[in-house]
Amino acid sequence: MGQKKIPESTIPRLVVYLREITALANMNIRTISSAELGERVNLSDVQVRKDLGYFGQFGVSGSGYDTTELKAALEKILGKNKTWNVAVVGVGHLGSALLAYPGFKKHGLNLLIAFDSDTKKIGKSMSGVAIQSTDEMPKAIKDKKISIGVVAVPAERAQEVADKLVSAGIKCILNFAPASLNVPEDIKVKDVDLSRELETLSYFLVNKK
Amino acid sequence: MGQKKIPESTIPRLVVYLREITALANMNIRTISSAELGERVNLSDVQVRKDLGYFGQFGVSGSGYDTTELKAALEKILGKNKTWNVAVVGVGHLGSALLAYPGFKKHGLNLLIAFDSDTKKIGKSMSGVAIQSTDEMPKAIKDKKISIGVVAVPAERAQEVADKLVSAGIKCILNFAPASLNVPEDIKVKDVDLSRELETLSYFLVNKK
DNA sequence: CTTCTTTTGTGAAAAATGGTACAAAGTCTG
DNA sequence: CAGACTTTGTACCATTTTTCACAAAAGAAG
Numbered sequence: 137m138g139q140k141k142i143p144e145s146t147i148p149r150l151v152v153y154l155r156e157i158t159a160l161a162n163m164n165i166r167t168i169s170s171a172e173l174g175e176r177v178n179l180s181d182v183q184v185r186k187d188l189g190y191f192g193q194f195g196v197s198g199s200g201y202d203t204t205e206l207k208a209a210l211e212k213i214l215g216k217n218k219t220w221n222v223a224v225v226g227v228g229h230l231g232s233a234l235l236a237y238p239g240f241k242k243h244g245l246n247l248l249i250a251f252d253s254d255t256k257k258i259g260k261s262m263s264g265v266a267i268q269s270t271d272e273m274p275k276a277i278k279d280k281k282i283s284i285g286v287v288a289v290p291a292e293r294a295q296e297v298a299d300k301l302v303s304a305g306i307k308c309i310l311n312f313a314p315a316s317l318n319v320p321e322d323i324k325v326k327d328v329d330l331s332r333e334l335e336t337l338s339y340f341l342v343n344k345k
Numbered sequence: 346m347g348q349k350k351i352p353e354s355t356i357p358r359l360v361v362y363l364r365e366i367t368a369l370a371n372m373n374i375r376t377i378s379s380a381e382l383g384e385r386v387n388l389s390d391v392q393v394r395k396d397l398g399y400f401g402q403f404g405v406s407g408s409g410y411d412t413t414e415l416k417a418a419l420e421k422i423l424g425k426n427k428t429w430n431v432a433v434v435g436v437g438h439l440g441s442a443l444l445a446y447p448g449f450k451k452h453g454l455n456l457l458i459a460f461d462s463d464t465k466k467i468g469k470s471m472s473g474v475a476i477q478s479t480d481e482m483p484k485a486i487k488d489k490k491i492s493i494g495v496v497a498v499p500a501e502r503a504q505e506v507a508d509k510l511v512s513a514g515i516k517c518i519l520n521f522a523p524a525s526l527n528v529p530e531d532i533k534v535k536d537v538d539l540s541r542e543l544e545t546l547s548y549f550l551v552n553k554k
Numbered sequence: 555c556t557t558c559t560t561t562t563g564t565g566a567a568a569a570a571t572g573g574t575a576c577a578a579a580g581t582c583t584g
Numbered sequence: 585c586a587g588a589c590t591t592t593g594t595a596c597c598a599t600t601t602t603t604c605a606c607a608a609a610a611g612a613a614g
Contacts, residue, residue, distance in 0.1 A: 143571060151544040152525060169591060177525040181591090182573060189593060197592045198580035214544050215551030233442050243543045283550060307553065308546045316361060316386040324549045326542050333535050334452045335360040335423050337517045340533045341492060342424030344516065352601055378561065390561090391603060398563060406562045407610035 142190045147214075149187050152177050154210040161203040169200035219244040221282045225297050226289035227252040227267055230312055234288060235263040248280050270300075277304040284308045291315040298325075351399045356423075358396050361386050363419040370412040378409035428453040430491045434506050435498035436461040436476055439521055443497060444472040457489050479509075486513040493517045500524040507534075 156176050160168055170188075171181040188194055188206075191213050195201045211217060222245045224234055231250065234240075240247045252258060253270045260267055268276055277285075285301040287294055287309055294313035301309060308324045311317055314331050365385050369377055379397075380390040397403055397415075400422050404410045420426065431454045433443050440459065443449075449456045461467060462479045469476055477485055486494075494510040496503055496518055503522035510518060517533045520526055523540050 141570085145571075147545050147548050148541050150548075151541045154544075155523065156525075171591080178527060180573070182593095185591090185593065186572080193593070195592050196580065197578070198582085198590050200591065213548070215547045216544075218547070218551060220547065220550055229442075229445070233438075236438070237539070239540045239543060243540060243547065245543060245547070284546060307550055310542065310546060314364065316365070318387060322553075324546065326546055328537070328539065328542055330446075330537065331448045331452060332357050332360045333519065333537060334448060334454060335363075335425075336356050337493060337519065337533065337535055338424045338427070338429065338452060338454070339356050339359075339422070341429055341516055342427060344531075350600085354601075380561080389603075391563095394561090394563065395602080402563070404562050405610065406608075407560050407612085409561065 140190060146187045146190060149177075149179065149183070150210055150214060153184065153187070154207065154214060157201075157203050157207045157210065161207050165203055167196075167200045167202055170195070173201070216244055219246060220284055221245075221280055222247045222284040222286060223273075223277060223280075223282045224250045224265070224286040224288055225252075225270070225273070225301070226287065226293075227254075227257055227262065228288065228290075231288035232262055234286060234312075235265045245284065248282065249276055251276075270297075273300050274304040277301070277306060282306065284310060287311045287313050287317070289313060349399060355396045355399060358386075358388065358392070359419055359423060362393065362396070363416065363423060366410075366412050366416045366419065370416050374412055376405075376409045376411055379404070382410070425453055428455060429493055430454075430489055431456045431493045431495060432482075432486060432489075432491045433459045433474070433495040433497055434461075434479070434482070434510070435496065435502075436463075436466055436471065437497065437499075440497035441471055443495060443521075444474045454493065457491065458485055460485075479506075482509050483513040486510070486515060491515060493519060496520045496522050496526070498522060 153173065156173060169181070170184040174181045174184045185195070192209065194206050194209055222240060224231055224247065227235065227250050235247065235250060247265055250262070250265050250267045251270045251273055252267050257267050258269045283306060285306045285308070287297055289297050291313045294311065294315040295317060298309060298317045298319055302319055302323055306323070309317065309319065309326070311325055311327045314329055317325050319325055362382065365382060378390070379393040383390045383393045394404070401418065403415050403418055431449060433440055433456065436444065436459050444456065444459060456474055459471070459474050459476045460479045460482055461476050466476045467478045492515060494515045494517070496506055498506050500522045503520065503524040504526060507518060507526045507528055511528055511532055515532070518526065518528065518535070520534055520536050523538055526534050528534055
């Protein structure tokens with residue numbers, strides 16, 4: 137029962153397993169082995185079993201995992217039975233694309249408000265989301281019980297926005313700005329940094345054998 | 346001289362160092378210590394020195410790193426003196442946003458062509474990029490010496506597109522589709538998977554102590 | 555030019571992560 | 585229902601990555 141520590145890298149893999157298992161369940165495939173599941177997502181069979189093993193015993197020796205059961209278990213682990221409220225800060229090019237992105241709703245995230253400092257945008261609404269002044273952030277975030285803040289402002293303003301979000305009581309930040317945010321360690325930051333990815337690719341191209 | 350193996354995770358950190366160093370150089374700050382640089386990007390001083398140490402000795406004991414020199418060195422390492430040709434496959438919601446994204450050019454990547462299977466789009470052009478039929482991919486990729494393929498099609502079509510890109514001789518894939526691509530191991534794939542990030546956040550919210 | 559301080563660069567230790575191998579448990583077949 | 589086969593779960597081992605600790609190098613100050 138010695139609750140082993142769960143590697144950070146296990147969680148995104150669980151998301152991938154869930155995606156694949158959902159597809160399998162939809163195709164009416166009833167069971168799947170760790171080997172076959174691993175093959176489909178480019179991971180070893182042991183990796184799959186290890187990852188799942190951190191959360192319980194879901195498999196049956198000799199036959200594998202029941203797709204319906206495993207799907208339900210993974211959804212529970214990943215908190216898909218819960219919903220969370222989200223605010224987007226910055227309604228520029230990227231921000232407005234995010235307001236239209238259907239993925240939030242699909243994953244149980246309610247995009248309730250957007251903030252911007254441009255007076256031409258404040259008071260309007262985009263893709264059904266109202267845009268408020270950045271000054272109203274603290275109050276609005278508390279009132280609407282927002283737990284996820286999405287930072288979609290230019291790099292120069294990102295830290296300042298993050299500070300405001302944190303002091304308003306946010307729990308997680310999804311950061312699209314190419315900047316390293318400094319936040320208290322109980323706040324989870326996820327960086328989505330396209331220019332970092334591009335430069336990494338550039339490195340690999342240069343250093344191909 | 347025993348060319349040690351460079352951890353995969355070092356590369357994205359180099360990108361972050363370069364970003365910070367560039368900002369410092371622009372502010373006319375001449376030198377910086379590993380401790381201070383680390384502080385700015387939320388990493389330890391040793392981590393900074395180790396990462397840089399894989400590529401040479403750039404620092405000066407007692408005073409730190411010269412920002413101009415380090416900037417030049419990192420740009421060289423990351424291949425910023427080179428340019429690469431890029432093609433985007435899939436001109437839907439995301440694809441067209443990518444065609445307008447200035448980051449490609451900024452990082453030395455020339456976005457030369459886009460492909461789509463929708464006959465209404467083929468032959469037109471968006472943000473200055475011509476849209477061709479997916480059927481022409483193999484030839485066009487070879488002719489234009491494209492080395493990076495950006496996959497921006499729905500998950501169901503992603504593998505098929507990846508296969509085509511690979512057989513046309515592409516070197517790297519930037520994959521925006523929520524799917525696990527299967528490619529030969531000399532091809533570098535970078536996944537940018539927003540729904541994976543969202544579900545990971547959801548997990549952390551559920552499992553906060 | 556000697557001593558004190560700062561800071562690098564790197565072996566060696568520690569921690570984290572992933573893989574091997576196999577017992578145990580279950581399925582399948584005749 | 586016995587024996588062959590499949591597949592899980594995990595103890596143990598290997599590898600990778602990070603951190604520790606410190607000698608050596610350089611600067612600063614008197």
